[in-house]
Amino acid sequence: MRTSIATVSLSGSLTGKLDAAARAGFDGVEIFENDLLASPLTPEDIRDRCADLGLTIDLFQPMRDIEAVPEAEFARNLRRARHKFELMRRLGADTVLVCSSVSPQAVDDDALAAEQLSRLADLARESGVKVAYEALAWGRHVSTYDHAWRIVEAAGHPALGTCLDSFHILSRGSEPKDLEGIGAIPGEKIFFLQLADAPLLAMDVLQWSRHYRCFPGQGGFDVAGLVRHVLSTGYDGPLSLEVFNDVFRQADAGPTAVDARRSLLVLQETVGRAPLPDPVVPTGVAFAELVTSDAEPLSALLGSLGFTRTARHRGKPVALWEQGEARILVNTGPAVRRDVTQLAAIGLESPDPAAAARRAEALLAPVLPRRRAPEDAPLDAVAAPDGTELFFCATGRPGLPDWRADFEDTGPAPAPTGIRRIDHLALTQPWHHFDEAALFHRGVLGLHGQESVDVADPYGLLRSRAVTNADGSVRIALTVGAAPTDQSVQAQHIALATDDVIAAARRFREAGGRLLPVPANYYDDLAARFEFADGELETYRDLGILYDRDAHGVFRHCYTRTIGRVFFELVQRDDGYRGYGASNAPVRLAAQHGVRALTGG
Numbered sequence: 066m067r068t069s070i071a072t073v074s075l076s077g078s079l080t081g082k083l084d085a086a087a088r089a090g091f092d093g094v095e096i097f098e099n100d101l102l103a104s105p106l107t108p109e110d111i112r113d114r115c116a117d118l119g120l121t122i123d124l125f126q127p128m129r130d131i132e133a134v135p136e137a138e139f140a141r142n143l144r145r146a147r148h149k150f151e152l153m154r155r156l157g158a159d160t161v162l163v164c165s166s167v168s169p170q171a172v173d174d175d176a177l178a179a180e181q182l183s184r185l186a187d188l189a190r191e192s193g194v195k196v197a198y199e200a201l202a203w204g205r206h207v208s209t210y211d212h213a214w215r216i217v218e219a220a221g222h223p224a225l226g227t228c229l230d231s232f233h234i235l236s237r238g239s240e241p242k243d244l245e246g247i248g249a250i251p252g253e254k255i256f257f258l259q260l261a262d263a264p265l266l267a268m269d270v271l272q273w274s275r276h277y278r279c280f281p282g283q284g285g286f287d288v289a290g291l292v293r294h295v296l297s298t299g300y301d302g303p304l305s306l307e308v309f310n311d312v313f314r315q316a317d318a319g320p321t322a323v324d325a326r327r328s329l330l331v332l333q334e335t336v337g338r339a340p341l342p343d344p345v346v347p348t349g350v351a352f353a354e355l356v357t358s359d360a361e362p363l364s365a366l367l368g369s370l371g372f373t374r375t376a377r378h379r380g381k382p383v384a385l386w387e388q389g390e391a392r393i394l395v396n397t398g399p400a401v402r403r404d405v406t407q408l409a410a411i412g413l414e415s416p417d418p419a420a421a422a423r424r425a426e427a428l429l430a431p432v433l434p435r436r437r438a439p440e441d442a443p444l445d446a447v448a449a450p451d452g453t454e455l456f457f458c459a460t461g462r463p464g465l466p467d468w469r470a471d472f473e474d475t476g477p478a479p480a481p482t483g484i485r486r487i488d489h490l491a492l493t494q495p496w497h498h499f500d501e502a503a504l505f506h507r508g509v510l511g512l513h514g515q516e517s518v519d520v521a522d523p524y525g526l527l528r529s530r531a532v533t534n535a536d537g538s539v540r541i542a543l544t545v546g547a548a549p550t551d552q553s554v555q556a557q558h559i560a561l562a563t564d565d566v567i568a569a570a571r572r573f574r575e576a577g578g579r580l581l582p583v584p585a586n587y588y589d590d591l592a593a594r595f596e597f598a599d600g601e602l603e604t605y606r607d608l609g610i611l612y613d614r615d616a617h618g619v620f621r622h623c624y625t626r627t628i629g630r631v632f633f634e635l636v637q638r639d640d641g642y643r644g645y646g647a648s649n650a651p652v653r654l655a656a657q658h659g660v661r662a663l664t665g666g
């Protein structure tokens with residue numbers, strides 16, 4: 066299917082928007098009148114530029130407040146339309162969007178609306194233009210798609226059809242049965258289909274539409290369900306994104322256009338219309354790679370956690386540290402983002418690394434060079450939106466490139482200390498890339514998105530959403546802070562799974578490690594909320610262990626101090642607990658702020 070994007074969805078100048086849309090692979094654009102008015106280019110220049118970029122102009126919009134008005138007013142509207150149709154001729158655009166009137170002059174008279182739209186369509190036809198009539202959710206008299214369609218049907222004019230916009234339809238809380246009417250519209254009378262998602266917010270629908278729309282798959286609407294209804298009519302026009310969003314209005318058009326196109330690819334796959342390679346869901350975490358300019362503090366911390374250095378890279382200053390199945394690479398080489406200790410890469414165990422990379426590439430993920438150096442194993446890797454490198458690994462599987470082969474052993478595996486593996490990785494996202502990151506991890510990696518939760522931090526709200534595979538052996542928690550300057554929102558962490566967090570915490574402390582101190586008030590509150598065995602709470606209090614329960618089981622966890630941007634968590638999940646201790650995050654965040662205030666670090 067052809068894909069299109071409205072220029073209003075992207076930031077910057079009209080030419081910048083067109084370039085970004087073309088580079089992301091869109092077939093066409095909807096030109097917003099305001100973008101054209103503000104552009105120094107003539108309509109002919111814009112037409113030529115689109116042609117050079119391989120973009121069709123699928124829609125010109127919007128024309129407002131046309132129908133169901135007194136005759137004198139309608140005559141003025143026709144005059145206005147004549148000018149716009151001439152402009153469209155110069156632009157080479159053949160479909161105009163007319164949105165339902167919000168004018169106080171408009172009357173509630175479907176017959177009049179049909180008659181005037183029909184006369185508009187007569188004029189349009191003379192200019193070779195088709196009119197697509199759209200119900201705005203806040204239209205004065207016409208606010209539903211079926212009402213707009215009844216008027217179009219009554220007009221019975223070949224140059225008049227309807228435009229369906231998923232936001233206007235789904236923002237009205239449509240039940241599945243309310244969408245069935247879509248299937249009854251003849252496909253050739255649906256002149257255009259605009260797609261947008263939105264987070265489920267209770268607010269004025271106009272404000273919601275103008276500020277909070279997002280790309281399909283990033284909000285709470287069933288956009289794919291609506292598209293299925295539309296496709297069942299035989300509609301064969303473009304899938305076009307029309308997203309009014311304050312964040313996208315400020316963000317770079319290039320990455321936004323890529324995010325937009327990826328969302329459409331995932332949507333097309335959901336409705337069975339995208340030729341994408343199947344997802345290859347990762348089956349485990351092979352390693353987490355930290356970069357640092359000073360390995361000393363990190364080595365000490367890993368040592369206290371029971372990790373030992375077991376191997377080093379043959380060609381680069383990268384050490385492998387292991388404990389159980391948890392593997393941490395410490396890279397002290399000249400990495401791009403080495404200024405502060407941070408998580409730079411994740412190795413994901415993949416059933417078919419090459420196929421995983423093919424899907425990632427089809428979903429517009431930047432593919433990284435397979436060999437960093439001539440002697441390296443050829444590993445498939447892509448960059449996530451936050452820059453984290455994702456390696457698709459086949460650890461110890463004959464016939465496939467193995468990252469482990471690039472390492473030579475330097476010491477034996479450590480004695481087990483009860484740490485089994487990496488439980489999850491928590492990555493903070495730049496605030497304006499959060500939805501993009503969640504969609505990326507779901508679409509590209511085939512992970513499943515869990516509920517989004519908001520967590521209070523002393524200086525703002527953190528949003529958090531985890532993506533996981535089916536058995537929980539890969540869990541990535543994506544978080545973002547409301548306050549972009551707050552240091553806590555920059556932190557990343559590696560959570561290590563243990564079967565006995567008390568023993569692990571004691572061992573860590575005995576080995577010289579320092580756990581994050583937790584205020585006594587927290588334990589007083591725990592005592593009020595839960596019943597504990599004798600001495601249990603005192604043990605938690607002594608060690609700084611936090612406690613949570615969900616419908617499935619119990620979660621106990623504690624934190625190390627932070628080095629650079631990175632800290633570690635020891636976690637014990639019992640009886641199928643699924644969460645990440647979100648209810649404890651405010652206490653953890655406050656404690657981390659407290660430590661920073663004391664140490665100045």
Ligand SMILES: O=C(O)c1ccc(O)c(O)c1
Nearest residue numbers: 127162164199230274275
């Ligand atoms: O917010 C608006 O006015 C507006 C304009 C044109 C559209 O296609 C639309 O969906 C909304």
Ligand SMILES: [Mg+2]
Nearest residue numbers: 199230259307
């Ligand atoms: Mg619209």
